Each structure stands twice: as C-alpha cells, then as structure tokens.
Amino acid sequence: MSTIATKQNKTLFSFEVFPPKKTMPIETIFNTLDELQGLQPDFISVTFGAGGSENCDNALAIAKRIKDECKVQSVIHMPCINMTKADAEFCLNQFKDAGIENILALRGDRVEGKEPCNDFAHASDLINFINDFNSKRTDGKSFKIYGACYPELHPQSKNVYDDLENLKIKVDAGASHLLSQLFFDNEKFYRFIERCQIKGINVPIEAGIMPATNKKSIERMVSMTNAVLPKKFTDMMNRYADYPDAIRDAGIAYAIDQITDLVTHGVSGIHLYTMNNPHVARKIYEATKSLFDVSPILNID
Secondary structure, eight states, rough: OSGGGGGGGOEEEEEEEEOTTSSSSGGGGGHHHHHHHTTTOOEEEEESOOOSSGGGHHHHHHHHHHTSSSOEEEEEEEEOTTTTTOOOHHHHHHHHHHHHOEEEEEEOOOOOOOOOOOOOSSSHHHHHHHHHHHHSSSSSSOEEEEEETTTTOOOTSHHHHHHHHHHHHHHHOOOOEEEEEOOHHHHHHHHHHHHHHHHHHOSSSSEEEOOOHHHHHHHHHHHHHHHOOOOOHHHHHHHHOEEEEEEEHHHHHHHHHHHHHHHTTOEEEEEEEEETHHHHHHHHHHHHHHHHHOOOOOOOO
16 A cells, blocks of 8 residues: 555645656756755656657666655656557566555647557546556555546536536546646635535545746647637736746745645645756745644545
C-alpha cells in the first residue's frame, strides 16, 4: 500500500517534474530533486513523454531515484495513446521490478506525424489494463492508479456533462485519486468540485497550480488546456511581461494567493507544476507551509 493514501487526513502538497531533454544527461535533474526533497512533498510525479515504451527509461530512472534516494513517494505518468498492450505490459513490469507503486494513467497527446495505436482509446482503457495486471501479480502488491481531470473542460469534450461522464467512467474503472490540469480562477475549480460531488465522483482531487513565471510558456499551456485567464491575471502578465524578475515574483505571488484560498476552502491537495524550478517551488513552500500543517480536508462550498 502506498504511503500517500495514509496522509489523506490532511491537505496534500505534491510536485510535478519532467525528464530533461534528450540532448541533456539525466543527471541534470538530480540537483532539482535534491532541493525538492527538502520541501517535504507528499509525493513527486514524473512526466513520461509523448512516444511509446521508448520513453519509459528516463521517467522510470527519475521515479526510482525519487523513491530510493530522496525517500519521497513517486507517481509515474503513463500516457497510452501511442502504446500497444505489449508496450504497456513491458512498462508495468519495469515499474513493478523498480518498486514503483503509483501510476498516473493518461490517454496522452497525439504526436504530430505519428498515428496513435488503437489498443487504448481512453485513459479508462489503460486503467482496466492496469487492474488486470494487478490481479495477476504474485507479490501481494498492486499499483495505486491516479487519473487526470480538467476543471475547465477537456479540450475534446463536447460539453461539461460529457466531460463529467467520462471522468466518472475513469473513477469507476479504478482511478482512486485525481490530479487536475492547471487553472488560474479558483471559482472554476470550486464549481468543478460541486459538479463532481453531484455526479458521485468522491475521490481526492488535487488542484493543479502552475506558477506563471514566463508569459509565452503560460500562453502555450493555456492554448492546450482551455484554461480561462482572469483579468487580474492577464493584467499582471501584460504589465510585467518584459521584466523577467518581476513576472517571476508576480507569478509566485499569484500562485501563493491561489493556494491560500484553495487550502482555506478545504481542497484535498495542491499539485504544483514546478517546471523543474526548485527556486520557485521553495518560495511557494515557505509562504504556505504552515497552512498545510493545520488544514484538514473539508467539503468545499
């Protein structure tokens, strides 16, 4: 059993990191991990990549280092759109042999110029596949399965009802913990939580927060996620876009304000998209640590 599940009497605080570019050695992320370890996250998730099983190695090496060297629970991303069932079984066996306990099951994004495989049309198909793999394990262990959610509607969903129905299918299949896509308007997240509760989606849902430290990178992410930018956020970005230090500090302050409000309202957890920047993560940790120490989970209203 993952140690993460035992901490749900308090608001979780977790990070996301990603492997370095293929042209850079994997060791370039190790200093980042060492610094994040000191911030005492409940877990660190590791993105996987856009291809098939060829992207398994770096993500796995990082997830294993997080668990074995940093002594922090790791959650490895597993996008399935470009995987065959053989690819998926290969990766699951590698995860099992490495002692990885937690998987974020994702459909993943299409890769330009590469036709998706047809073995997994949806993340729920992968979740069912992992459950089947779990049932055949002989070591008495099983993977805990995480899922992703979109507070402001998945870009390919027809409407909010269709989106919630697909999310319910994912949870019913076995996703016992959800990590949300980034958002910048907390009211959007609160309404999403209300709709989930009405739909009977009753698993922990962590709020995904990305500090806005670079205008172009945020605009790129927003174009992929349907996130709405509040006026106070766009005013901030436009005012400081040409001043790197100022936009970094303003972005950190905005994220801290978001997190303070979310934790006060009893969110299950905060999943911080670090962009492999431990300086930013530390600033946010130092400003909000005491909130997590005294904040039990409540029902958001």
